[in-house]
Every structure is written in C-alpha cells, then in structure tokens.
Amino acid sequence: MNTGTIFFSYSRQDSDFVIHLAQSLREAGAKVWLDQLDIQPGSRWDKSIEQALFKSNTLLIILSKASVESPNVMDEVSFALEENKRVVPILLEDCDIPFRLRRLQFADFTGNRNRALNTLIASLGLEDQVASKLSDTAADHNLIDKAEKESKVENITPPKPVIPPPTDTKKYQIPAASVQSTATSSPNSEKKSSKKLFYMAAAVVAVGIAIWSLIQLQTQPEEEQQIAETADETDWKLIQNTDDAQLFEAHIANFKPCEHLALAQTKLDSLKPTPDVALVDEPEPEPEPTPEELARAEEQKKWEAVKLLNQYANYLNFYKTHTESEFREEARTKLIEYLDQTGYVYYGSKFSNYFDLAFEPQGDGVPVVDKFYVATQARTIRGGSESNSPAVGSTKSKSLVFVEEVIESGSSYWIKIKFSEDRFVN
Template sequence: MSDKTIFFSYSRDNSDFVLNLAKELREAGAKVWLDQLDIKPGTRWDKSIETALKESSTLLVVLSKSSVASHNVMDEVSYALEEGKTVVPVLLEDCEIPFRLRRLQFADFTTSHKTGKETLSKALHLGDEVKSKLVSESGTSSQEPVAAKPDPVTTSTTAQSSPPPQEAPATVAAKATASANSSGSKKGIIYAVIAVIAVVAIWGIYSITSSGEGHNDMMAQCKADWEELETDLATDTESFNELAALRRHIELYAPCPHENEAMDRISFLKAMGGDAGDVATTDIEENGNENQASSTNSSAASTNAQGTPGTTNNMGNTNNTEPEETPEEVIEEAIASDAVNGNNVQKVTYNGGMFMQKTPKIWLEVNENGERIFKVTKRDQDAVYLREGDVRLRLDVTNFVVYYTDANTAEFQLYVIDEISKDI
C-alpha cells in the first residue's frame, strides 16, 4: 500500500455517504482505503484494518452523531494522532466534535457538498487534476428502464388470424352460469378474508395503544430524570453524587436510551476515583442508624458488666476524637512543604500554554485559544486531577505529562509538561 493512501474512519450508519465519497475520490485519481471496498473475502477483518491504518499517511474521519459515539472510530483517531499522521475531519451532520479534533480544519458537508469537496481537496493536498475531477464530479445518474416495443411481426400475425368458431347457445349459457357461481364463491371468500384482517388489525392497534401508553409514561419519566441528573451535574454542587445518581437511573429505567452513556460514565468515574469517596460516604450515612444502635448496645453491655458507668462509655465514644482536616486545609499544608509534587504544585507549564491554581478547588488553563476553568476532583503525591463536564485531565507532575480522557475516549497523552512550580 502506498504511503499516500487515505484511510476512511466512519460509522456504518453513514455507509452510503462514505461509499460515494470514496468512489469519487478513487475515480478522481486519489488512493483511498475503505474496509467495504478493500477487505478481501476470507481475510481477518480486524487485522486488515490495523495494517491499513498503520500503512496509510492520512486518516479521513467522517463526523456524525453515531461516529463520535463509536469507540472504534475514536480509537482510530487516537492512533493516527499519536503516530503523527495527517487527520482530516469531514463534518457530515451537526454533532459534538471531540475535543482533540476541534483545533483541526474540517471539511463541512452539512450545507454544501461542493464546498465540502473543495475544502477536502485542499486539506488532502490533492493535485490540481485530481482536485478538479473531484469538485466537478456530479455523481452517478440512474436511467429509467426502457419499455420493450411490440414485435411488429407478432402483432401483424395476431391481427390477421381468423376468429375462433362460435359455440352453441346452450353451451354458452351453461358456461355463464358456472362462471357466475364461481365468481360469487370467490367474492364470499374475499369478503371473509377482509373481515378477518380487519378484526386482527383493530385488535393489534388496541394492544399497541394500550401498552404504548404505559411505555410512553415510563419513557417520559426516564427523560425527566436524566435531564434532572444533567442539570445537577452542570450545577456541580458539592452535595451531588454523580455515581449514585447514574446507578439509580439504570436501576429504575434500564433498558433505556441513556443506559450505554450512563454505564460509560460509571466506568469512567470508577477509573478516575473522583466520586468513589462520595459513594462510600453515602453508604456510611445509609447504615449510620444501624451502626449507632450497635455501638450504643455494645457500650451499654460493657457498662452493665463492669459496673463502672462513664469510664467505659467515654472510652467507646468516638465523638471525642478530633475532626479531620478539610481538603482545603490539607492542600494549603501540602503547598507549604518544600518539594514540588501533586499536592502542592500551583502552576504547570507546557509548550504554548499553562495550567495555574486560582483557588484550592479551581484551576485555570491559559493558551492561545483563551482560558478554560477546571474543578479539582482529587490530588495526590503524583498528580492533580481536574474536571470540566465530561472532560477529565490528569496533570502527572511525576512523569511530566498531561493526560486527557472523556466519556467516549480512553486516556491518552495530551501535553508534555515543561515546568512545574508551587509559586504562581
């Protein structure tokens, strides 16, 4: 395969558009690779795609609602970016463009295919001859089938043939009676079939309507619950437990349209560890009364056995312990230490921008594209963990790397850290 080959990454929901575009590029003289056109029968599908992607110089990714939600498409994009290949996005329909592709110039096919092809040909650095053929390509035209003309010889022979001999009147009358009886019998059967079909149709409509009302009510409740969950997440209050809310939604409404997204977000939260403490706190609160009652009974039993009230109770009373420090106090204490680490770092610089701490819970990213605010979800000796909506960043000050992930993307290296400091 030539190193100038263009690899198509797309969702099967957009196959019609992708096949037409690939054929037009190929007919114009460009070298393209598309699984539906180039995987030979009997070969391993996954191995063929891996080899083609590795040997291609350019990845053309078709962006749509289904493709940005596809893990396979996002994995192919990640590989191409990490390997330094040229990535050209093609916007087929309005959708949420992944963070890593927002800085790339894309060909917009949402308003005009001609304009989209012009932009695409420039982004792919196609030659003038290929470019002109692609832009002038009008697509394949379909022709209506031509009706067959009658054979003049046959027509003439039929017209000139002599009429059949006339039958006797009695024979004609007998045939007419038989035909009438047969016609009446057929009509009766047809009417009976129509009546049966009508009854079945009415019963089916009634069943669908009666069952659909309950289904619609459940779907409406599911939608309302999900919108409330999204609103609470956007508000980002301290008391909101995202992991518990997602689990509750699945338990109440699954299977539902949000099940896959909820499961992805639950897996992500578990991997990041950002909300694990919230779940543990919730479990403790739910079992608090039971634990308190158990503790009280144990203290009472110990008092009665030893006959020294007050002494045993004071030793078993956990309320006399000193309160734990708040996260803000822990962070301020860590910042005061000498060595720069994940607990006390306040500024992280990379090529073209930097992250800086505004408050113990808020960090700001500043680069040529402007400013972006992140919330701190966790800090440890090695890293600072930031969040904005579905986007998660890990500022790994031990390995000097900034990692990125979101609900649809596995974690990958975003920046290389140049410098870290505990002074802003």
C-alpha cells in the first residue's frame, strides 16, 4: 500500500482539473503535495518544489499538450525516474506521450472517467479506506459521472520499475620505487723532506779534538786548564756561524762545562726541526634557524609521517587542518586517488542542496568544477548524463565527492563526480 506523499507534476494550463483532483485525493485521506495549495507565502518557489519532489515517493504526471512541452515538467519526470520513484501518468487530453512514459500504465481521463479513476486508484496503490472514499470525493468535484460512481474498483497492478543492477569499478595504485645514492672520496697528498750534511765542519771538529788530546798528553797539569780553554775558544770560533746542529751537539759534549754552553744550547735548539703541526680548519658555526625555517621543518616532519602511514584518514585530516601548508596539494592529490569511482548525478536546479562544499565556506548554487563536496543525502550515481543510464553506485550522507564536470540540461544539471561508497568527510 502507498503511504507516502503524492507529488503533482503538471502545466498551469491544466490547473482546474489538477486542483479538483488534488482536493479529492486529500479529502479521501491521501497525502498530497501541490504547489498551488502547499507553498507558504514568502517561500522560495523553486526550492520548495525541489524539496517536496525529493521527499515524495510518487509522482503524478498530468499529460496534456502543454505539459509535455514544459521543460520543468519533464525535468521533474526525469528526476523521479532517476530516483526510482513511482510514476503514475494521467492522460488529460490527446498528446504525444514521451517515450520514457509509454511503458507505464496510465489513467485515461479522455474517455470513461469512472474506469480511469479505478485505474488511478490501482496504480497509486491507495489504502482501502482511501480508495473507498475517493469515488465519493471525485464525484463531488465533478471528476467522474455521479450516476456510475458505485462501480467497483478494478485491481490493476502497475508494472514494477526496472532497476538496473549497480556496477562497480576499482582502481589500483602502483607504489613508487626507491632510489639510492652513492658517495665518492679523494686521496690525500704527502710531503717529503731532505737533510743536508756538513762534512767539512765535522772534519774540523775532529782535527780540533785530536790536537787537544795530543797536547793534553804532553803538557803538565797546570797547563791543562789553559790549553782546554784555548781549544774551547778555537772550536767555538769555527762553528759559531754555521747551521749544523751536529757541530753544536759535539761542542757541548766535548767542552762541557764551558763559557759557550748557553750560546751553543740556544743555537742547537734553534736548528732542531720542529714537528709538523697539522692545521685543522675549524668549521664555521651554523647560523641559528629562523622561526620560519623551524616551522617549515616541523611541517615537513608531520607530512613525512602522514606519507609513511599512507592512510585515507591521515591524508583527510592533514588536508582539513593544514590549510596553508606547502604539502596540502600533495594531500589533495592523494584524496582524489582514493575516490576510485566516476559517475553522474542529477541536479534539479541551481537551488539544489544535494552537495555542500567540504572544506570551504558554503556557497549557493550549482557545484563548481575541481572542488571537494560532501553529500547531504543519499543519491543514486549514474553511468552517463541521461536519466535512463545504468546506476554505477550511490553516495550516502557525509560521502566525500570531487566535481569533475558540470553539464547543463535545460533548467537542470548533470554533475560528473569522482566518489567512493566508503569514503566520508569524518
């Protein structure tokens, strides 16, 4: 039994019949929504119609020459069929019935209206008490012949809408390969040193020592001191202007103690080679990082952690909370990769609210290309931008979607999106 709301789709030229039929159904106990009866003063007309159509589960289309030419009426029919709502046509006058409605059973009010009312009752699936009252209320509104209103309701079962099975596509990701680097080194150079010998000076010292020894053997002890001093003086004069350390070492060893001892030792110390001291260049101290450099390093550390985890939730949280980060664009690319399905969703008008901006201040109107949105309600996603295109999936409330294209279709739109049935904004 039908317990939902019946939405009237019609041309204003057929208002007289429509208003009487709506009042007749309402008086019989059916739930009816009609723009001329139910839109409150001051309300936005397009928005009210769209919301009522979305909440209704049955669309009653009044077929006439005027209605089949109306883009608004045909948009409402397309939406109802696309959302698998019950669609019940009423033929009010002879006209070209749209192809998409020809397979549906319709109530023909161009002929026997009593029989047409019976067909309408069966097609709407009205509850028994509503159906039993409708004949009386329809007669009161001159919709049927009062003399025949007692005719029994025929059990006419409307055809069930064919719902194509959803299809699904999955993508895969190919991880990037890692790259390793190598380092090289260079050899060190070595230094060589040389030494010069003063053979002649050594010979002079040897001769001096020999002379001193010979004299020492031949003189008396009282003369030894004088001879030693003379030998010391002679040797010093011979070596004092040379640069041979060995000569000064020999003088100190042979004439110690002597008056030249301090001078000889100083000269010797000046001639001894000093060990090479390796000079080490101390590196210049690193400058202190600026606050901006510290902040960037911290931001990069957080982003590297997100990449290491490689999870949808981490990319989503980083994109939402790091609005000024230089790594936000990489997070955006990763989120789009997780939305691995593509399809189309019908958008009734620019006042529709099926999607809200996901991470930005809310706007008003048709979604914008290249933006993330969040679904405000469940919607069927089609494989193409036609109402009879097969379903490829669905979005749920809070689903994350990415708008790729906006296609105008009369006063309505088809929105091409990337989505995934298990990806949400929180």
